[in-house]
Amino acid sequence: MAWIRWRRDTAQLMAPVWENGHSHQQYLGSLGSEYSVPPHRRAHITARFPTVLIDWEAINRAVATGPQGTPPLSPTAWTWATVEWQLEVWSETGLAWDQTERQALPFAALVLRN
Numbered sequence: 001m002a003w004i005r006w007r008r009d010t011a012q013l014m015a016p017v018w019e020n021g022h023s024h025q026q027y028l029g030s031l032g033s034e035y036s037v038p039p040h041r042r043a044h045i046t047a048r049f050p051t052v053l054i055d056w057e058a059i060n061r062a063v064a065t066g067p068q069g070t071p072p073l074s075p076t077a078w079t080w081a082t083v084e085w086q087l088e089v090w091s092e093t094g095l096a097w098d099q100t101e102r103q104a105l106p107f108a109a110l111v112l113r114n
Contacts, residue, residue, distance in 0.1 A: 002028060002054040006067040013045060013059065015052045028052065035085030036060045064089075084112040 002015045011031040016023050029045045031037055037060055046054065064085055078086070091105035 002052055002059065004031070004059060004062040009067065011063045013054070015049070015054075026052075028054075031059075031063055035064045035081045036088060037063060080112050084109045087112070 002013055005012045005014045005025075013028040013031055014025050015028055017026040028049055029041065031041065037056065042056055087105045087109040091102050091109070
């Protein structure tokens, strides 16, 4: 199962690999300092490492949380990347107020992403 290793504010996707009876960590890719893993990066990593089990939901939660020891930001201090990520979460978890809004949230996130 893949996990996140932090190097300062950059997330790196890692996985355990067994060779000749020994375990070591394999670097799968850099996830940057975004608040979620973009679909093109997911597809690239999955294509390069098809046998590695990756729970992308757990990875996105870990990336969004940030490195250990960093306090959560107040919504007044959110960057546009944080707002984008939160819009995606609200649309996927159904915390939006109604169906129309839930469908509009991913489009709002897309506007912020581009």
